[in-house]
Amino acid sequence: MFKVLQNEMHVPNIHLLVVEAPEVAREIKPGQFVIVRPSEEGERIPLNVSDWDREAGTLTIFFMNAGSSTDLLASVEAGSEIPTVVGPLGRETEIEKYGTVLLVGGCYGIGSIYPIARALKDQGNNVVTIIEGRSSYLIFWEDRLAEVSDQLIVITRDGTKGLKGHISRLPEIVSTLDTPVDRMIINGCTHLLKRGSDASRPLGIKTIVSLNPIMIDGTGMCGVCRVTVGSETKFACVDGPDFDGHEVDWAELRQRRRTYITEEVVPTRTSRCEEHAASRRDG
Amino acid sequence: MIMPEKKKLDLNRREMPKQPPEVRRQNFNEVALGYRAETAIEEAVRCLQCKKPLCVSNCPVEIDIPAFIKRIAEGDFAAGAKKLKEKNLLPAVCGRVCPQEEQCEETCVLIKKGGQIAIGRLERFLADWEAAQGGAPVPRKPKRTGKKVAVVGGGPAGLTVAGDLIRLGHEVTIFEALHKMGGVLVYGIPEFRLPKAIVEREVRYLEMLGVRIVTDFVVGKTRSINSLLEEYDALFVGSGAGLPWFMDLPGENLNGIYSANEYLTRMNLMKGFLFPDFHTPIKEHRRVATVGGGNVAMDCARTALRLGAESRIIYRRSREELPARLEEVENAEEEGVIFEFLTLPLRYIGDGNGWVREIECLRMKLGEPDDSGRRRPVPIEGSEFIMPMDAVVCAIGNSPNPLIADTTPGLEIGKKGNIVADDETGRTSKARVWAGGDVVMGAATVILAMGAGRKAARSIHEYLSSG
Ligand SMILES: Cc1cc2nc3c(=O)[nH]c(=O)nc-3n(C[C@H](O)[C@H](O)[C@H](O)COP(=O)(O)OP(=O)(O)OC[C@H]3O[C@@H](n4cnc5c(N)ncnc54)[C@H](O)[C@@H]3O)c2cc1C
Ligand SMILES: Cc1cc2nc3c(=O)[nH]c(=O)nc-3n(C[C@H](O)[C@H](O)[C@H](O)COP(=O)(O)OP(=O)(O)OC[C@H]3O[C@@H](n4cnc5c(N)ncnc54)[C@H](O)[C@@H]3O)c2cc1C
Ligand code: SF4
Ligand code: SF4
Ligand code: FES
Numbered sequence: 001m002f003k004v005l006q007n008e009m010h011v012p013n014i015h016l017l018v019v020e021a022p023e024v025a026r027e028i029k030p031g032q033f034v035i036v037r038p039s040e041e042g043e044r045i046p047l048n049v050s051d052w053d054r055e056a057g058t059l060t061i062f063f064m065n066a067g068s069s070t071d072l073l074a075s076v077e078a079g080s081e082i083p084t085v086v087g088p089l090g091r092e093t094e095i096e097k098y099g100t101v102l103l104v105g106g107c108y109g110i111g112s113i114y115p116i117a118r119a120l121k122d123q124g125n126n127v128v129t130i131i132e133g134r135s136s137y138l139i140f141w142e143d144r145l146a147e148v149s150d151q152l153i154v155i156t157r158d159g160t161k162g163l164k165g166h167i168s169r170l171p172e173i174v175s176t177l178d179t180p181v182d183r184m185i186i187n188g189c190t191h192l193l194k195r196g197s198d199a200s201r202p203l204g205i206k207t208i209v210s211l212n213p214i215m216i217d218g219t220g221m222c223g224v225c226r227v228t229v230g231s232e233t234k235f236a237c238v239d240g241p242d243f244d245g246h247e248v249d250w251a252e253l254r255q256r257r258r259t260y261i262t263e264e265v266v267p268t269r270t271s272r273c274e275e276h277a278a279s280r281r282d283g
Numbered sequence: 284m285i286m287p288e289k290k291k292l293d294l295n296r297r298e299m300p301k302q303p304p305e306v307r308r309q310n311f312n313e314v315a316l317g318y319r320a321e322t323a324i325e326e327a328v329r330c331l332q333c334k335k336p337l338c339v340s341n342c343p344v345e346i347d348i349p350a351f352i353k354r355i356a357e358g359d360f361a362a363g364a365k366k367l368k369e370k371n372l373l374p375a376v377c378g379r380v381c382p383q384e385e386q387c388e389e390t391c392v393l394i395k396k397g398g399q400i401a402i403g404r405l406e407r408f409l410a411d412w413e414a415a416q417g418g419a420p421v422p423r424k425p426k427r428t429g430k431k432v433a434v435v436g437g438g439p440a441g442l443t444v445a446g447d448l449i450r451l452g453h454e455v456t457i458f459e460a461l462h463k464m465g466g467v468l469v470y471g472i473p474e475f476r477l478p479k480a481i482v483e484r485e486v487r488y489l490e491m492l493g494v495r496i497v498t499d500f501v502v503g504k505t506r507s508i509n510s511l512l513e514e515y516d517a518l519f520v521g522s523g524a525g526l527p528w529f530m531d532l533p534g535e536n537l538n539g540i541y542s543a544n545e546y547l548t549r550m551n552l553m554k555g556f557l558f559p560d561f562h563t564p565i566k567e568h569r570r571v572a573t574v575g576g577g578n579v580a581m582d583c584a585r586t587a588l589r590l591g592a593e594s595r596i597i598y599r600r601s602r603e604e605l606p607a608r609l610e611e612v613e614n615a616e617e618e619g620v621i622f623e624f625l626t627l628p629l630r631y632i633g634d635g636n637g638w639v640r641e642i643e644c645l646r647m648k649l650g651e652p653d654d655s656g657r658r659r660p661v662p663i664e665g666s667e668f669i670m671p672m673d674a675v676v677c678a679i680g681n682s683p684n685p686l687i688a689d690t691t692p693g694l695e696i697g698k699k700g701n702i703v704a705d706d707e708t709g710r711t712s713k714a715r716v717w718a719g720g721d722v723v724m725g726a727a728t729v730i731l732a733m734g735a736g737r738k739a740a741r742s743i744h745e746y747l748s749s750g
Contacts, residue, residue, distance in 0.1 A: 023505050043562045069562050084462045086499035219460050220684050221525040222545035252536055255637030259538045263564035
């Protein structure tokens with residue numbers, strides 16, 4: 001069992017979870033993920049890790065309330081325990097001295113890009129971090145990211161903070177930098193990963209994306225996480241989650257992520273009024 | 284009860300009742316129902332109590348078969364169960380899933396006359412009887428040796444090593460990657476063949492013996508083998524053969540195409556059949572094809588059937604060559620699984636929305652025997668045809684997961700990704716590291732994995748006692 005120390009909504013629909021998992025905290029590296037199970041009946045939910053404290057043995061995770069399982073995770077109270085936190089899973093993000101690195105984080109990726117920024121900064125890179133959200137109220141950890149970045153750029157869809165628009169403004173941003181960009185790394189929802197990769201391709205910037213296909217075990221046992229990268233099938237949980245964004249078959253990834261849309265998403269998005277009505281009728 | 288002095292040979296193997304096919308295909312309960320006490324005694328009385336029992340020579344964990352059968356014949360089930368447990372930690376499991384027809388029962392002297400003793404069914408009977416009495420009494424703990432052993436993997440191989448070494452007084456910790464112990468017994472083999480409560484019971488028994496169990500711990504990720512060796516005197520790797528194979532066919536990543544591991548894990552480990560009470564979904568498809576012909580394929584096809592689908596098996600050879608146990612093939616046939624023999628899938632065709640809609644297949648005929656002695660399937664030219672299908676389960680095989688191999692310097696790995704270990708001792712090329720079960724042999728059987736565990740435990744004990 002793993003003790004939850006903190007679990008609260010941090011910005012609308014994105015939750016901050018701090019959980020005790022000393023063995024994982026001791027080993028985890030930037031870009032790796034864990035799998036958590038909120039209850040004995042629960043699904044195995046893969047989540048990136050946004051920070052850790054090796055001494056205290058804790059992990060900090062941001063998760064979006066996306067469906068029934070993350071909804072259940074959101075309801076776990078601080079002080080109680082959850083049955084599974086396993087990891088670190090996946091390969092770590094490759095950290096080297098590249099020169100100038102553009103980091104892009106959206107949604108939970110605003111958090112999970114942080115340890116990557118920190119590690120790249122430690123290696124002496126010029127770190128430019130872009131965070132993106134629909135509106136200003138969805139932006140978080142600006143101060144922490146600023147500490148480990150040479151430059152921090154905020155983009156909001158509605159222009160309530162920073163630049164207006166989304167990651168497609170990449171060419172403008174790149175043109176304002178003093179140095180050419182040697183590498184780009186994106187964390188966040190599939191949409192952002194793809195849009196960012198599309199934007200960087202014409203600029204010839206090598207782009208690494210942290211993929212999030214459906215997973216079960218996270219150890220290479222089931223194959224549900226398979227993605228096509230450069231016409232080869234890879235298991236994202238063990239071969240990734242980082243891949244070259246210009247090589248990923250995005251259409252296939254999107255389609256595979258939609259497999260359980262009728263079972264999972266539809267029920268949580270409807271009010272179930274019909275069921276209530278029916279149960280009243282029945283007695 | 285007293286054994287009759289001289290009796291006529293009774294060659295009539297007592298049948299075990301089963302749920303009727305029309306009923307069982309609608310539920311996930313166990314298919315075979317087990318002997319009643321009277322039937323078990325009748326069956327046990329048939330055993331000749333051979334002085335040199337040939338049956339025992341073919342049981343990988345060396346159960347004293349005539350001895351436990353004698354106790355049943357005498358009606359002393361408690362003594363029989365105790366006898367069994369001396370050699371086999373998982374009798375309720377082996378009695379159900381051992382391929383007895385090619386193990387103990389194959390060498391029973393009565394097989395020549397077609398009346399071999401139903402050893403597996405008797406084993407199961409005793410184990411279930413004991414469980415119904417509230418389980419085995421916990422034996423007294425032996426003197427501690429102070430030596431520490433780490434076991435990687437909670438499948439049959441690892442459980443056997445742990446059970447043997449804890450009884451010799453060593454301190455044992457099992458590290459298991461998943462959230463439940465049991466390996467394939469919990470994530471692979473379906474409830475209707477092996478109820479999960481049985482595996483849980485056996486694991487609990489190990490815990491009562493003092494084995495420490497750590498789930499949610501991926502060796503090679505959470506901690507490396509080298510790091511564990513700093514803390515433990517010896518280490519056993521029983522991590523199984525969990526990496527699923529695909530066929531590399533066009534369209535294989537379409538939605539609705541699963542590995543057998545995924546399909547069975549959703550059902551068994553995650554209890555998809557209880558969705559939404561358990562939260563991992565499984566699709567209810569109308570037409571499901573399982574590709575393959577082994578036990579795994581039978582399990583997938585019979586699972587699909589129970590989920591309400593029209594269920595087919597696509598196998599490239601004929602019925603004769605099916606590698607699955609005959610009993611399971613017959614069960615599948617009775618339940619209504621449709622077999623497409625001499626058929627090879629060529630590619631999967633999507634519906635335009637990312638879901639599989641059809642399989643293009645080719646018919647085969649049997650040619651000359653190949654290395655395995657089975658007749659080789661040869662394509663019949665121009666026999667391509669289309670089979671409409673909403674889902675496909677790929678059950679063509681598994682090999683060891685490379686995670687441990689990749690993170691353990693000095694561990695010799697064979698061509699197929701298996702860990703190289705000595706047949707007799709389970710020793711690997713790395714000091715203080717033993718291995719056994721599917722990770723060494725490739726996908727094999729429960730009892731072979733347990734046999735390998737037993738040998739490794741013996742060798743580990745020798746090592747720990749000599750140093
Ligand atoms: C390596 C990796 C890292 C991730 N990191 C984070 C993170 O740090 N924060 C975060 O909020 N989310 C992260 N995700 C996504 C997160 O796992 C899913 O949002 C979550 O599992 C959805 O579960 P649900 O039951 O609440 O939603 P569902 O109702 O089940 O589904 C909502 C959406 O999530 C996808 N999904 C469903 N089940 C899974 C699954 N088991 N694995 C992956 N996707 C699934 C579905 O395709 C669907 O589009 C990560 C995914 C992966 C693979
Ligand atoms: C569907 C199916 C049906 C079968 N039916 C039969 C049958 O009827 N009769 C029969 O005799 N055999 C059957 N088998 C085969 C049998 O189950 C296996 O041969 C047997 O389970 C092998 O035991 P094992 O202990 O070597 O490995 P496994 O049972 O595979 O156990 C290995 C364990 O190690 C864990 N693990 C892996 N890597 C790590 C790691 N890095 N760190 C920690 N833990 C790890 C795994 O999660 C797993 O729990 C079947 C197999 C399948 C898949
Ligand atoms: S363990 Fe298997 S091989 Fe051994 S006696 Fe029992 S059924 Fe036969
Ligand atoms: S060989 Fe057959 S008859 Fe002889 S002891 Fe074994 S089970 Fe009994
Ligand atoms: S999640 Fe099962 S193989 Fe990747």
